[in-house]
Amino acid sequence: MRCDYFDAGLCRACSLMGVPYAQQLADKQRAAESTLAEHTGLAWLDPVASPESGYRNKAKMVVGGSVAKPTLGILDAAQRGIDLRGCGLHDARLTGVMPVLADFVGTARLEPYDVVARRGELKLLLATVSPDGELLLRFVLRSQESVARIRKHLPALRTALPQLRVVSANLLPEHRAAIEGETEILLGDEQVLPMRLGSLELHLRPQGFFQTNSHVAERLYAHAGEWIAELDPASVWDLYCGVGGFALSAAAPGRDVVGIELSGEAIAAAQSAARASGVDGVRFEAADATTWAPGTAGSGVGARAGAGAGVGAHGDAGTRASTALTLPETVIVNPPRRGIGPLADWLERTPEVRSVVYSSCNVDSLARDLRAMPSFTARAARVLDMFPQTPHSEVLVRLER
Structure with a gap:
């Protein structure tokens, strides 16, 4: 890709401008593999490429x-x-x-x-x-x-x-x-702006966050959904769930899915998407995921939610206190660049959690968080090029205890 603004020195935000796209993608793959090299059994899948221009939504x-x-x-x-x-x-x-x-x-x-x-x-x-x-x-x-x-x-x-x-x-x-x-x-x-990604319909409200690259976001959610289907957990928590892309991809008959996100706007969008899609067994709540999970676990979670407990697409964020939640078998995390911090320690010491699907936009914080969870083995990983012309990418990792 060539850019007149870059060539004229007017904008230098795209630091890889002029580097052939195939090389950009290969370099990102090598960087991710190098940073996570200590995980010797990790199987790297082929990277997901993006259109190199015109990709920002x-x-x-x-x-x-x-x-x-x-x-x-x-x-x-x-x-x-x-x-x-x-x-x-x-x-x-x-x-x-x-x-x-x-x-x-x-x-x-x-x-x-x-x-x-x-x-x-x-x-x-x-x-x-x-x-x-x-x-x-x-x-x-x-x-x-x-x-x-x-x-x-x-x-x-x-x-x-x-x-x-x-x-x-x-x-x-x-x-x-x-x-x-x-x-x-x-x-x-x-x-609400409907954002259709393949079979998934998400909703975006004015103050909500959405992945910048719709092409790659579709592949990201679909691949995570495939991993969840293979793991087949009875319960899933999607922490830092945003507008609910991973949670809705994880939904299946008989499975309890809970999505947690700090932004009330994002939660409203996720609830709206769940209603529009007719998805059952999924609920969303506005809370700080980093403290919500340990706090919920420490408050006596353990009883499986019953059919009348209010767990569903139509449940509102204020009903959690009266709803029994099951500690999840699988946790999905999609944190900001700083990573999950103390949540890694909670995952490590919560044996009910058998698997983690971690979507990271910063492989360095990802590597740090994985070191804090030695009970989990990194089984598979994939680089998804969400940001061509920049050094950044998304890395999706499947962990099993």
Whole structure:
């Protein structure tokens, strides 16, 4: 892949730009194998490749410039806007809407935020495209000052972009380097973007997290689901479950599946997806997975949940205290880059957990966590290239006690 922005020195975020893709993939495989080399019995499956361009389903565009001539992209060292609306990593359907969004900035008189002067309103545009081509659009604003103007001109924007499904305004009043604030204002009736990955339908809400690469995410969830099917546990806990991709992939008749995620928005999306898919035996709860699992285990978990105990796709997060949960036979973890930390020790000393499926975006923290679980043997692993043109990838590992 070649990039004019990279060649001109305007953006250097893709540190592997210009490296042949086959070499990138081979290097990531070698790096993962080297980092986990102490696991001598580990069987490495063939890596999962990605399209090397056009793979990002989400665009995070810092807005700079002026109302008349906005830039959508990043800021340079002097905090001036650099326009990257033609970024080759974005899905072509995102690239295609950028001129319309830039025009809307002028139409709605949305003054780009000036970092140096600390004035202006519009900080970022966040756009996500579903595999079906529908859009979720978020305006990250300093205040509500321009919300009324966005509402006024939104019908015209929807006419120009009929694929626009969910629109919201996020308020980030503080002067700090952040993507979003806590307050989200929906600007329409729709609040969920369906994300169909093969046979799996997930839901995304404005403040929810979703894997950046839909092509590889589909393979990730499908492969984890295959491993779960082979292990055939009676109960599964999906910790750091996000919008529920692994939990819903693990669902099967007669199996209890619990998904835990700190983000309430992600849990609401997971519950919505479970209802839409008609999946039974799966429940989701908003909690800190790192402390929830040891805390739940320490509160007398052990009785198998009965049919009337409220474990299901329609259960809400507030009913867990009255619901008996079984310590899981299998645990799925998909933590942030820092890894699972003290949760590794809990897994090590909980004999009821017979297997772990670990999805990691940081092989170094993965290696550290595996050392903390010596009772488990790493049986199989696979590199999934979620982030071409960068050194990063996802590594999926199957562990058995």
